[in-house]
Amino acid sequence: MNFIEKVERRKKEVGNALVVGLDTNVERLPERFSKDAEGVYEFNRYIIESTKDVACAYKMNSAFYEMLGPNGMKVLLKTRELIEEDIPTIYDAKRGDISSTAKAYAKAAFEFYSFDSITISPYMGSDAVEPFLEYENKYAFLVCLSSNPSAVDFEYHGTPPLYLDVAVLASNHAEKCGLVVGATVSKALDEVHEVSPKSLILVPGIGAQGGKTEDVVRSSAREKLLINVSRGIIFSENPRETALNYAKSLRI
Amino acid sequence: MNFIEKVERRKKEVGNALVVGLDTNVERLPERFSKDAEGVYEFNRYIIESTKDVACAYKMNSAFYEMLGPNGMKVLLKTRELIEEDIPTIYDAKRGDISSTAKAYAKAAFEFYSFDSITISPYMGSDAVEPFLEYENKYAFLVCLSSNPSAVDFEYHGTPPLYLDVAVLASNHAEKCGLVVGATVSKALDEVHEVSPKSLILVPGIGAQGGKTEDVVRSSAREKLLINVSRGIIFSENPRETALNYAKSLRI
Numbered sequence: 001m002n003f004i005e006k007v008e009r010r011k012k013e014v015g016n017a018l019v020v021g022l023d024t025n026v027e028r029l030p031e032r033f034s035k036d037a038e039g040v041y042e043f044n045r046y047i048i049e050s051t052k053d054v055a056c057a058y059k060m061n062s063a064f065y066e067m068l069g070p071n072g073m074k075v076l077l078k079t080r081e082l083i084e085e086d087i088p089t090i091y092d093a094k095r096g097d098i099s100s101t102a103k104a105y106a107k108a109a110f111e112f113y114s115f116d117s118i119t120i121s122p123y124m125g126s127d128a129v130e131p132f133l134e135y136e137n138k139y140a141f142l143v144c145l146s147s148n149p150s151a152v153d154f155e156y157h158g159t160p161p162l163y164l165d166v167a168v169l170a171s172n173h174a175e176k177c178g179l180v181v182g183a184t185v186s187k188a189l190d191e192v193h194e195v196s197p198k199s200l201i202l203v204p205g206i207g208a209q210g211g212k213t214e215d216v217v218r219s220s221a222r223e224k225l226l227i228n229v230s231r232g233i234i235f236s237e238n239p240r241e242t243a244l245n246y247a248k249s250l251r252i
Numbered sequence: 253m254n255f256i257e258k259v260e261r262r263k264k265e266v267g268n269a270l271v272v273g274l275d276t277n278v279e280r281l282p283e284r285f286s287k288d289a290e291g292v293y294e295f296n297r298y299i300i301e302s303t304k305d306v307a308c309a310y311k312m313n314s315a316f317y318e319m320l321g322p323n324g325m326k327v328l329l330k331t332r333e334l335i336e337e338d339i340p341t342i343y344d345a346k347r348g349d350i351s352s353t354a355k356a357y358a359k360a361a362f363e364f365y366s367f368d369s370i371t372i373s374p375y376m377g378s379d380a381v382e383p384f385l386e387y388e389n390k391y392a393f394l395v396c397l398s399s400n401p402s403a404v405d406f407e408y409h410g411t412p413p414l415y416l417d418v419a420v421l422a423s424n425h426a427e428k429c430g431l432v433v434g435a436t437v438s439k440a441l442d443e444v445h446e447v448s449p450k451s452l453i454l455v456p457g458i459g460a461q462g463g464k465t466e467d468v469v470r471s472s473a474r475e476k477l478l479i480n481v482s483r484g485i486i487f488s489e490n491p492r493e494t495a496l497n498y499a500k501s502l503r504i
Contacts, residue, residue: 023352025356063356063357064353064356066356068364070323070326070329071322073318077321094347095346096375097315097346099400101275104277104315104318107319108318108319108321112318121376122406123373123395123406123407124373124402124405124407125406126405143348148350148379150350150377151377153376153417153421154375154377154417154418155376157410159410162409162410162414169405
C-alpha cells in the first residue's frame, strides 16, 4: 500500500484530516512532566494515547528532538514506535541537500526512524528531492508556500511565483510527492492543487499561527488535504477534547 | 572574537582557506575501520589527527551522522569535541524552518553541539535565518547557488535570479551571515561577493563534484572564501598528503 492509499484509508477510518503535530518543545511541557528527554517521551505517550483514535496522522518536528542531542533522537525513535502501523507518520525535517547527502537523509528518515514521509526544502531543485522518491511506499512533501511573513522574500519571487514552480516539480512525481502550504494562505491551496492535483497537501499554521479551519476546508483541494495542528492541541488544557473539536471541523 | 575574526586568524595561522569536510559515510570507510558509529568516530579521529595543522576549518555533514540514529549523533558530538578551540567549525545541516522550530534548530547546532556556524536553506526567507543570528559569535551560511545540475530549477528563477536575492538577504546581516556557492559555478562568486562583500563564502564542490581550485582562487571574492573538500581528502589514499596539496593551491 503506498502512502496516498494509507492516508486515504486512515481518513475514512477516522473521518477527518487532522494531523496531530508532536512539536514537543521541552520548555513548554506541563509541570507534571520532567523537563528532559524522558519527560518529552512521557508527554508524547500521553498525547498519542489521548488522540490515537482521532488523529488521521502524526507529524514529528525534528528540531525539538535534535535540540536535546542524542537522547532527543532516542525519543524521536521511541515515539515513532508508539504510533500504530496503520496511522501515517510525517517526519517534519525540512531537509534539503543533494547527491550522497540527500541519500543519507533519506536513509535516516525512512530506514533508521521508519517514517512514512518527510518534509523537504526544495531550494536546490529536483536533485534534492529524487533520492527520497526512490523508496517504495514512502512520500515527500515539498515546502511550497509557508505561513510566515517572510514567505514573500523568496517564495513569491519571479513570474510565475517560485512556489508554483515547486508545485510543478511535485506534479512530476505526484504519486510520491506532495506539498506544504500554510493555512494562512489558504486561497493558494486551490492554485497549487490545480498545478498538482494528485499531490497531498500538508497544511500547517492552524491555531497558534492564525490559520482558520473554515477557510481551509472550503478549498477545492479539500480531498487532498492533511491539516496539522501542533501546539494548539498538545499544549492545550485538554488535548483529547481539543483534538476531537478540531477533528469535527476537519471532516473532509 | 566573532566568527569572521576567528576564521581570519586561523587563515593567517595555516596560510590557506581549506575546509576539511567530515562527510564520513559509514559505507565508504576504509577496511580497517568497523562499519558502524564507532568506526566513523575512529576514522574522524584519524582524519583530524592527520590534518589539524593544515585545515583552516572543519565542516561536519549532519546527514551522515543522522543516518546512524542516536549513536551517530553521539559521534557528531564526540567528533566536534576533538576539534581544537581555535579551529572554526561548520555544521553542514541545511536547516530551514521558522519561528520556534528555527530556534530549536539553532539550539541544537550552537548550544548542544557547540558548532561555530551552520548552513541554512533560505527558502522560507529571513524568518528562517534570524533565529540563528541572535547568537553572539555564531554564524550562518545561506545556501545561495549550488553545484548540482538542478540548481537551475529554482536558484536561477526570476529576474534578478533568486540566488542574488539570497545574497541580498545575507548582506543585510553580513557580520553574521555568509553564503554557500558551489565551486562549479565559480564565476558567480564575483557576482555574489559584489552583492554581499562582507560575507564569507563557503565553496563546496571541489574534487569529487568537479570544481577546480584554480578557477576559485582567481575570484575577486578570494579573501572571503572558505573552500571545502570532503570526499576528495578523507577517502583519498593519503588524507594528510592530499590535504597538504589542496592547502598549497588554496593559499588565499
